[in-house]
Amino acid sequence: MNSSEVRSDLSPLNQLWKTFASVNLTIVLLLTLAATSIIGTLIPQNETPVAYVQAFGEFLYRLFALLGLFDMYHSWWFRALILLLVANIVICSIDRLQATWKILFVRYPRFNIARYRKLKNKVDYKDDGDADQLKNRYQPVIARGFRYHRLEDTDDGFAIYGESGRWTRLGVYVVHSSVVLLLIGGLIGSIFGFDGFVNIPEGESVKSIQLRDSDQKMPLGFEVRCDDFNVDFYDSGTPKEFRSRLTILKQGKPVVQKDIIVNDPLRYGGISFYQSSYGNMTPNEVILTFTSQATAKIYSQRAAIGSPVVIPENLGTFVLKKYTQQANFRGQNIGEAFIGILTPFGGSPLEVTLPLRFPRFDRMRKGEVVIAIADFLPRYYTGLQVSRDPGVWVVYIGFILMIIGIYISFFMSHQQICVEVVSKGEASDVMVAGTSNKNKMGMQKKVIRLSERLANLTPME
Amino acid sequence: MNSSLILSLITFVYGLAGFLYVFAWIFKKPSAGRLATWVALIGLIGNTAGILMRWVESYRMGIGHAPFSNLFESLVFFAWTITLIYLVIERRANNRIIGVFTMPIAFLAMAYASLKPGISNEIQPLLPALKSNWLIAHVITCFIGYAAFALAFGISAMYLIKQGRDEEEVTWMNFAKPLTLFVFVLLFSRVLLVGSWSMSVIVAVPICILFYICVFLARRLPGDLKDRLLAMFPEPPILDELGYQMTLFGFLFLSVGIISGAVWANSAWGRYWGWDPKETWSLITWFVYATLLHARFTRGWRGKRIAYLSLIGFAAVIFTYFGVNLLPGLHSYGALGQ
Numbered sequence: 162m163n164s165s166e167v168r169s170d171l172s173p174l175n176q177l178w179k180t181f182a183s184v185n186l187t188i189v190l191l192l193t194l195a196a197t198s199i200i201g202t203l204i205p206q207n208e209t210p211v212a213y214v215q216a217f218g219e220f221l222y223r224l225f226a227l228l229g230l231f232d233m234y235h236s237w238w239f240r241a242l243i244l245l246l247v248a249n250i251v252i253c254s255i256d257r258l259q260a261t262w263k264i265l266f267v268r269y270p271r272f273n274i275a276r277y278r279k280l281k282n283k284v285d286y287k288d289d290g291d292a293d294q295l296k297n298r299y300q301p302v303i304a305r306g307f308r309y310h311r312l313e314d315t316d317d318g319f320a321i322y323g324e325s326g327r328w329t330r331l332g333v334y335v336v337h338s339s340v341v342l343l344l345i346g347g348l349i350g351s352i353f354g355f356d357g358f359v360n361i362p363e364g365e366s367v368k369s370i371q372l373r374d375s376d377q378k379m380p381l382g383f384e385v386r387c388d389d390f391n392v393d394f395y396d397s398g399t400p401k402e403f404r405s406r407l408t409i410l411k412q413g414k415p416v417v418q419k420d421i422i423v424n425d426p427l428r429y430g431g432i433s434f435y436q437s438s439y440g441n442m443t444p445n446e447v448i449l450t451f452t453s454q455a456t457a458k459i460y461s462q463r464a465a466i467g468s469p470v471v472i473p474e475n476l477g478t479f480v481l482k483k484y485t486q487q488a489n490f491r492g493q494n495i496g497e498a499f500i501g502i503l504t505p506f507g508g509s510p511l512e513v514t515l516p517l518r519f520p521r522f523d524r525m526r527k528g529e530v531v532i533a534i535a536d537f538l539p540r541y542y543t544g545l546q547v548s549r550d551p552g553v554w555v556v557y558i559g560f561i562l563m564i565i566g567i568y569i570s571f572f573m574s575h576q577q578i579c580v581e582v583v584s585k586g587e588a589s590d591v592m593v594a595g596t597s598n599k600n601k602m603g604m605q606k607k608v609i610r611l612s613e614r615l616a617n618l619t620p621m622e
Numbered sequence: 623m624n625s626s627l628i629l630s631l632i633t634f635v636y637g638l639a640g641f642l643y644v645f646a647w648i649f650k651k652p653s654a655g656r657l658a659t660w661v662a663l664i665g666l667i668g669n670t671a672g673i674l675m676r677w678v679e680s681y682r683m684g685i686g687h688a689p690f691s692n693l694f695e696s697l698v699f700f701a702w703t704i705t706l707i708y709l710v711i712e713r714r715a716n717n718r719i720i721g722v723f724t725m726p727i728a729f730l731a732m733a734y735a736s737l738k739p740g741i742s743n744e745i746q747p748l749l750p751a752l753k754s755n756w757l758i759a760h761v762i763t764c765f766i767g768y769a770a771f772a773l774a775f776g777i778s779a780m781y782l783i784k785q786g787r788d789e790e791e792v793t794w795m796n797f798a799k800p801l802t803l804f805v806f807v808l809l810f811s812r813v814l815l816v817g818s819w820s821m822s823v824i825v826a827v828p829i830c831i832l833f834y835i836c837v838f839l840a841r842r843l844p845g846d847l848k849d850r851l852l853a854m855f856p857e858p859p860i861l862d863e864l865g866y867q868m869t870l871f872g873f874l875f876l877s878v879g880i881i882s883g884a885v886w887a888n889s890a891w892g893r894y895w896g897w898d899p900k901e902t903w904s905l906i907t908w909f910v911y912a913t914l915l916h917a918r919f920t921r922g923w924r925g926k927r928i929a930y931l932s933l934i935g936f937a938a939v940i941f942t943y944f945g946v947n948l949l950p951g952l953h954s955y956g957a958l959g960q
Contacts, residue, residue, distance in 0.1 A: 184916055184917075184920040184921055185921070187916050188913050188916055188917055188921070191909045191910075191912050191913040191916070192909070192910075192913055194909050195906045195909035195910055195913070195938075198902050198905060198906050198909070199906065201897060201902060202899040202902050202903060202946075202949050203949070206897065234897045234902075347895075356892070356893065395685070395747045397746075397747070399746075399747065399749065400749065400750055401747065401750065402750050402753075403750055422750065422753075423750040423751050423753065423890055424750075424751065424753055424754040424886075424889055424890045425889075426889065426892065433892050435890065435891060435892040436750075437891065546891060546892045547892075548892040548893065550892075550893075553888065553894065556884075556894060557885070560881045560884070560885070563877060563881065564874075564877060564878055564881065567873065567874050567877055568874060571870040571871075571873070571874060572870070572874075602860075602863050
């Protein structure tokens with residue numbers, strides 16, 4: 162029967178099975194995944210269409226969008242590649258497990274002495290003592306060194322077989338199932354979990370969060386309050402710590418309170434709140450100074466946003482209108498600033514910009530009064546990443562299995578040895594031969610060491 | 623005497639060790655080889671002391687943290703791991719030639735850390751995101767993996783040199799090889815050395831020419847000298863096996879490194895995987911080495927094909943390590959960025 166006949170015997174289903182059971186497919190898929198994954202690291206992912214058109218132009222934008230390259234790790238073709246790899250892993254494992262099974266689950270492993278005689282990896286030597294003496298000497302050593310051993314008498318002597326690590330042949334299946342678990346975990350997360358964010362001003366609370374990748378808001382089923390937010394800096398000016406004090410409220414009653422920092426989230430009801438960003442809010446109150454140009458006196462006064470302040474010396478009234486992170490002055494960005502309206506006594510209202518970075522800025526206006534911000538209590542909002550991922554435990558089990566599985570399949574092996582003794586009168590011919598499914602060089606050393614050890618055993622009385 | 627000074631000195635110690643390994647090999651001086659081992663060992667001890675002192679110094683400065691927080695510290699640890707693993711191999715394989723191809727990598731890592739402008743050797747305070755117990759586990763496992771792959775790279779290079787040219791080389795290969803070399807050198811000059819692509823071409827062209835001059839000269843060495851130099855290499859099957867062992871070792875640690883990073887990311891950002899460029903590149907590296915392992919273990923590939931895959935894998939490692947600083951992403955704000 163030649164090969165073309167074999168092929169024609171296969172039904173289409175069998176043929177498909179054979180294709181998916183091949184390691185060639187694995188190699189092609191792994192390399193394709195490696196190569197295509199590069200694209201998404203070169204093209205920034207999930208930006209706005211405007212940014213893409215600007216960067217690539219109209220034509221490339223349309224082409225890339227069609228291929229899903231702007232969110233390529235979630236595109237249909239990338240998912241299809243991963244799905245193919247998983248199908249390949251599963252079918253390949255089942256296919257091979259059938260063969261491994263027969264080796265694994267036998268009560269009495271069969272030893273074929275002829276097979277060991279043919280091995281390259283063997284040591285022959287002569288030992289003084291007849292077969293019976295050597296049997297007593299050798300057997301305890303093999304029994305200690307191998308999980309399973311058996312002694313068989315031959316026509317002119319005996320043979321001891323030793324075997325260990327048979328189960329390590331399962332290591333590769335542990336690794337493969339861990340990959341499948343990672344994908345199942347990921348799938349559970351994407352179906353039953355969510356990923357969103359919320360900004361909470363200090364002192365305020367929220368009942369819902371903004372979902373990422375959608376315009377929808379999602380109700381939490383409870384309230385989250387930000388009691389306090391603090392940011393610390395090192396002397397060099399780099400941030401040291403972001404800390405938010407959060408309180409979970411159920412029907413208005415506090416149930417949990419926790420300070421969260423980066424790397425230490427708050428978890429409640431399966432939902433986790435991570436410290437991810439922060440920003441400045443309009444402060445509730447500032448301290449203003451009014452410098453009268455006429456008398457050079459400085460007046461200091463508290464002011465809240467929206468409530469007018471009467472300036473001494475009949476200089477008029479001033480009302481703080483708003484706070485802005487980026488104020489503009491003649492087309493220049495002058496940073497954080499307050500904007501207010503000054504109404505001089507008997508004059509018309511005019512807008513005044515009070516940048517925080519330049520306290521003497523208002524002098525440039527050359528008015529009768531110079532207004533400046535002397536001090537204010539910064540008020541922050543905390544930016545929280547909010548997510549729920551019920552699949553994470555499946556993924557973590559996958560992680561643990563992967564590490565264990567890789568260790569077993571790389572660094573442990575199924576080892577079999579055979580010691581054959583042929584009586585030659587007073588002395589005997591000894592052969593020590595061994596084989597393993599992995600790390601053949603290590604096995605070679607082991608056989609040499611074992612033979613030296615056996616040869617140097619002192620005769621027991 | 624502070625840690626920065628010690629670590630600068632170690633650069634020269636590693637350089638000397640590398641030089642002695644090469645000297646012992648070319649001039650067949652076993653005594654120089656033994657000296658090289660001692661020098662490398664002294665370098666390793668100094669490197670260890672430097673790392674520990676830096677750790678202590680950071681606590682004295684009031685910003686105490688393990689010295690694995692920026693590019694400088696990671697390079698120092700990378701050199702330390704390469705030297706340690708190499709010395710273990712040297713002892714077990716009882717062969718000093720591998721040092722010719724691996725000690726220079728440790729030297730280059732240290733020299734790069736000290737000399738490249740923009741890599742600060744100052745002890746910097748930790749950013750909030752790096753304040754985690756996972757930092758130590760993540761960095762150590764990743765760099766043991768990287769170091770093992772660096773050694774596998776050196777050993778694969780030795781394998782390719784030992785095997786020499788194939789009898790019948792296909793014509794397109796004669797063009798493909800220099801082109802591939804040029805593309806890789808161009809890429810890595812940009813990533814490691816210069817700030818623009820045009821400068822990178824200026825750097826890459828002479829490097830490639832120099833490489834081919836070396837190849838040209840090596841081929842014209844007198845036959846007996848060439849034989850003598852190559853005869854000191856371990857036999858090809860041993861190199862092949864050793865490179866494979868290193869790859870297995872590296873793959874285990876790369877996997878643990880990626881996993882510890884994922885667990886850390888989940889505690890810091892609420893997601894264990896986000897297709898951030900550095901994450902993605904570590905996965906690409908993992909795919910390349912997974913291919914190598916499958917090809918070798920189940921398809922029975924040996925020799926040159928595996929050696930070339932090992933070179934590609936190490937290129938992916940270097941890109942994961944350095945190249946990602948050119949790309950946008952979460953790691954660029956600090957973890958191993960500058």
